[in-house]
Every structure is written in structure tokens, then in C-alpha cells.
Amino acid sequence: MSTAPQTVEPALLVAGRLVHDVDYGDVINPATGEPFARYPIATAALAEEALSAARAALPAWAADAPRRQEVLRQIAAVLHERSEELAATLSGEIGIPLRDARLEVKMASAMLMHRAEAELPVDVVHDDERQSVRVVRDPVGVVAAIIPWNAPLLIACEKMGSAFAAGDTCVIKPSSMAPLTLVRLGTLVRDIVPEGVLSVLSGGNELGAVLTSHPDVAMVSFTGSVATGKRIMEAAVPTLKRLSLELGGNDAAIVMPGADIARLAPKIFQGAFYRSGQICAAVKRVYVHERDEQRLLDAFGALADAAVLGDPFDEHVTMGPLSNRPQLQEVSGMVQDALDTGGRAVSGGAALDRPGFFYPPTVVTAVDADTKIVKDEQFGPALPVVPYETLDGAVAAANGTEFGLGSSVWGDDVQAAAEVAAQMQAGSAWVNRHGLVMPEVPFGGFKYSGIGRSNGAVGIDAYCELKTISVAKPRG
Ligand code: NAD
Numbered sequence: 476m477s478t479a480p481q482t483v484e485p486a487l488l489v490a491g492r493l494v495h496d497v498d499y500g501d502v503i504n505p506a507t508g509e510p511f512a513r514y515p516i517a518t519a520a521l522a523e524e525a526l527s528a529a530r531a532a533l534p535a536w537a538a539d540a541p542r543r544q545e546v547l548r549q550i551a552a553v554l555h556e557r558s559e560e561l562a563a564t565l566s567g568e569i570g571i572p573l574r575d576a577r578l579e580v581k582m583a584s585a586m587l588m589h590r591a592e593a594e595l596p597v598d599v600v601h602d603d604e605r606q607s608v609r610v611v612r613d614p615v616g617v618v619a620a621i622i623p624w625n626a627p628l629l630i631a632c633e634k635m636g637s638a639f640a641a642g643d644t645c646v647i648k649p650s651s652m653a654p655l656t657l658v659r660l661g662t663l664v665r666d667i668v669p670e671g672v673l674s675v676l677s678g679g680n681e682l683g684a685v686l687t688s689h690p691d692v693a694m695v696s697f698t699g700s701v702a703t704g705k706r707i708m709e710a711a712v713p714t715l716k717r718l719s720l721e722l723g724g725n726d727a728a729i730v731m732p733g734a735d736i737a738r739l740a741p742k743i744f745q746g747a748f749y750r751s752g753q754i755c756a757a758v759k760r761v762y763v764h765e766r767d768e769q770r771l772l773d774a775f776g777a778l779a780d781a782a783v784l785g786d787p788f789d790e791h792v793t794m795g796p797l798s799n800r801p802q803l804q805e806v807s808g809m810v811q812d813a814l815d816t817g818g819r820a821v822s823g824g825a826a827l828d829r830p831g832f833f834y835p836p837t838v839v840t841a842v843d844a845d846t847k848i849v850k851d852e853q854f855g856p857a858l859p860v861v862p863y864e865t866l867d868g869a870v871a872a873a874n875g876t877e878f879g880l881g882s883s884v885w886g887d888d889v890q891a892a893a894e895v896a897a898q899m900q901a902g903s904a905w906v907n908r909h910g911l912v913m914p915e916v917p918f919g920g921f922k923y924s925g926i927g928r929s930n931g932a933v934g935i936d937a938y939c940e941l942k943t944i945s946v947a948k949p950r951g
Pocket of ligand 1: 624699700
């Protein structure tokens with residue numbers, strides 16, 4: 476295993492200082508199932524210190540847009556310069572192949588550069604002889620950014636970039652199952668970011684609860700599960716916090732009747748199994764016309780056989796282990812449930828008998844609409860394929876869920892596919908692509924998949940209070 480041994484204990488960034496004198500927890504290497512590093516566990520007292528420094532830093536930070544842009548540029552540059560180190564840390568803690576981790580670092584850096592270019596707009600609603608009415612943007616205040624384990628660097632940089640562009644200060648809390656990359660980022664940017672503007676506090680769920688209920692926090696920006704999103708919404712009630720909730724998904728992909736299966740299958744497969752399917756907006760259900768189903772299953776079976784599972788640091792590997800034991804158990808349980816209720820595995824079907832959290836790409840068919848693997852989010856390398864008779868029936872099935880993050884439609888007639896995409900109840904409806912996230916394009920979910928949008932101009936407005944300045948002009 477090529478995960479480098481940890482030589483120095485990582486430190487928390489709290490109010491401009493690096494803190495070592497805390498308890499440490501184990502980080503598990505997903506490729507072996509064994510501890511390989513330790514992470515610092517922030518106390519409630521450190522959270523208190525970070526939040527009060529974040530509040531104190533607000534006025535100067537909010538007033539200095541050029542400084543904020545420069546800081547964002549410098550953090551982006553650190554990501555670029557340290558990309559190999561950060562990518563290795565990310566691969567080591569969540570098990571994704573090194574090349575995918577490198578791409579995450581690159582995307583995170585690009586996200587920050589994009590936000591560094593952002594100017595807060597002023598909307599002129601009226602400007603005539605009677606009145607001037609303008610809408611300006613003020614910062615919301617201190618933002619608690621609560622991060623999941625699956626793409627910690629990209630998600631944290633999207634939140635931090637938008638918060639800084641708006642003039643907010645930020646406390647980031649990574650997941651205890653993927654703390655190392657963000658803790659390292661905190662150390663690397665300590666001398667760039669003014670004291671108090673950014674703190675990085677790793678810890679468990681209880682630390683998240685401290686932050687999301689704290690009166691000094693004006694906004695919670697959360698990415699994670701629906702269940703935690705609901706808890707955070709409850710915690711926000713007493714102090715009416717602003718919320719951005721990016722929650723789970725159960726994205727459907729509809730393959731148009733008669734589509735060129737040989738051409739499209741590899742792209743749909745990639746949309747489902749990239750990073751072992753541990754992506755919020757991955758393909759999580761496929762609907763295919765009954766006449767085309769067998770050809771699609773054959774193509775998926777061949778692609779699954781060609782996948783190379785193994786050590787994420789091996790450049791030949793296309794799929795690493797799942798990121799943690801609970802996720803392995805979740806995916807194993809869902810597939811077993813599908814097989815126990817009449818489903819058939821075209822590929823995979825059980826965890827690999829080796830150390831670590833390895834699960835092969837698994838395609839299941841002959842599953843009912845109310846099977847867990849069709850109804851719920853599997854967040855792993857297991858994909859149900861469901862045949863349909865009519866396109867209307869496929870659209871109804873795809874929309875018949877409490878989720879609404881992404882969706883996609885695949886076909887050779889792009890116009891016809893786009894018309895079906897327009898009927899999808901989801902924040903993103905892609906045609907002949909899936910899961911493409913761009914800094915300038917809004918992203919978020921319908922229904923239980925979330926509240927609000929990240930990215931794009933709307934993704935900065937989410938971190939602002941809109942203020943109307945309405946001036947009556949003297950009559951001449
Ligand atoms: P999770 O909800 O278990 O944890 C996410 C974060 O919330 C962690 O940092 C955790 O410590 C913290 N947390 C847990 N309980 C809390 C509480 N009561 N108060 C405050 N914070 C608390 O999610 P996860 O397992 O880390 O991530 C996987 C989930 O995230 C999946 O459902 C996936 O779809 C979703 N996700 C969504 C998006 C999106 O953009 N919509 C992106 C990535 C992941």
C-alpha cells in the first residue's frame with residue numbers, strides 16, 4: 476500500500492492559530508480497513524473561539540472586496556502548487572483512484588478562481604427623475620460549512636469560495652470519515668487568510684450540532700444526507716438561520732427507445748460508477764425500453780468485467796474501495812435485498828473477499844419499483860436497470876420519488892431527448908451526459924434533494940442578504 480505514513484500530527488486552524496493540543500481519532504485506510512493516520516478532534520470550546528473570531532473578523536473582511544479576491548486567488552494557487560500532496564491525502568482517506576483525486580483538486584482550485592473573479596452585482600430597478608431604487612448585496616455573516624466525506628475538497632471550496640465572495644467568514648467542519656485533506660488545507664492557507672476569517676474544525680456529528688445551533692452562526696451551508704439535513708433545519712429554527720441544503724439524490728437516466736446502445740452505454744456506465752458511484756449526482760437508476768434492455772445489460776456486463784479494482788495509488792486501477800465500512804455495509808445490504816426479492820445480478824453482487832472495503836461494479840435487473848435499490852439512494856457501485864414500455868411511463872417512474880437532484884436522458888435525437896429532459900423533476904436535467912458540475916452553472920435539488928442552489932450567480936446570492944436602497948428624489 477503506497478499511502479505515506481503520517482509523520483506529524485495534523486493541526487486544527489482555529490482563529491489564525493494551529494492547534495495540536497486536542498484528542499486525536501483514527502482515520503481508516505479504505506484499501507486495508509486499518510487505521511493509517513490520525514485527525515484532531517475539535518472541542519466545543521475551540522468552536523466557540525473560532526466563531527467569536529469569525530464574528531470579529533467580519534466588518535473588515537466584508538469591507539474589502541479586493542482583498543477577498545486576492546485571498547481566493549492565493550488559496551487557488553496553493554491548491555495548484557500542492558496538488559500532488561492534496562490528491563494523495565484525498566485518495567488515502569476516501570479510496571478514490573489518484574487520478575480522480577487529482578481532478579478534484581483541480582476542480583476545487585478552478586472553483587476558487589471563478590469566485591475570485593466575481594463582483595457583487597448592484598441591480599438598478601428604477602433610476603429616473605422621481606426615484607432611485609437599487610438592490611445591493613450585504614454579507615449574511617458567519618457561515619458554518621458542514622461537509623460530507625465523499626468529495627470534501629471540492630464541496631468545501633465551493634462553499635468557502637461563495638462565502639468569501641459574498642464577504643462572509645467561514646468555519647468548515649469536515650466529516651470525521653474524511654478530515655485529513657481539509658485539515659491540511661487549513662494549515663496550508665493559514666498565512667494567507669486573515670485571522671478568524673477561516674477556521675477548520677474536524678470532529679464528529681456532535682461538533683456539527685454545536686456549530687449548526689450556535690447563535691453566532693448566521694447561515695449553515697450543508698452537504699450530506701437527507702436525514703442530517705432535516706436535523707440541521709430543526710436546529711436552525713430558534714435563531715432563524717439561513718440555509719443551503721445540498722442533500723441526497725436518486726438520479727434516473729432514461730434511455731430513449733432505439734438509442735445507439737453501443738455508443739451510449741459506456742457514458743451511462745461512467746455516470747453511474749465513477750468514483751464507485753459515491754457522488755450525489757451519479758446515475759442511480761436506469762430506465763430502458765424493454766426491446767433494448769438485453770443489449771444494455773450485455774454492454775454494462777462487459778464494462779463491469781473490464782473495471783480494474785485495487786489500490787487507489789496504482790495508476791492502472793479504475794475503481795478503488797468504497798470510502799468507509801458503513802458505506803460498504805449499506806451497499807451490500809441493498810444489493811442483497813434486491814437479490815432476495817427476485818432481482819438478478821448481471822455483474823458483481825457481493826463484496827470482494829479481501830481486506831478493505833472493495834465492492835465490484837454491480838448491475839441488477841428484474842427489480843420491482845418499490846425495491847430499496849430503486850427507491851432509495853445506494854450511493855455506491857450498484858445500479859438497477861428497469862425496463863419500460865412507454866416513454867410516458869418511464870418519465871412517471873423517474874419522477875415518482877421524493878428525490879430530485881439530477882436526471883438524464885440519452886438518445887441519438889438530441890431534440891427529442893431534450894423534450895423528455897424538460898419533463899424531469901430535478902435541479903439538473905442532462906442530455907447525453909450526467910453529473911457535469913460547472914462553477915458558473917446553478918446546481919441543487921428539487922424536493923428532498925435540497926433547498927437553494929450552489930454555483931452560478933444564484934450561488935453567491937445564497938450567501939448574501941439582498942438590501943433594497945430606495946431613494947425619493949426631490950421634485951424640481
Ligand atoms: P451525513 O449527513 O452523514 O454527514 C455530513 C456531515 O454532517 C458530516 O460532517 C457530519 O459530521 C455532519 N453531521 C452529522 N450529523 C449532524 C448534526 N446533527 N448536526 C450537524 N452536523 C451533522 O452525510 P455523509 O454520509 O457524510 O454524505 C453522504 C450523503 O451526502 C449522501 O446522501 C449524498 O447524496 C449527500 N451528498 C449530497 C451532495 C449534493 O450536492 N446534493 C453532494 C455530496 C454528498
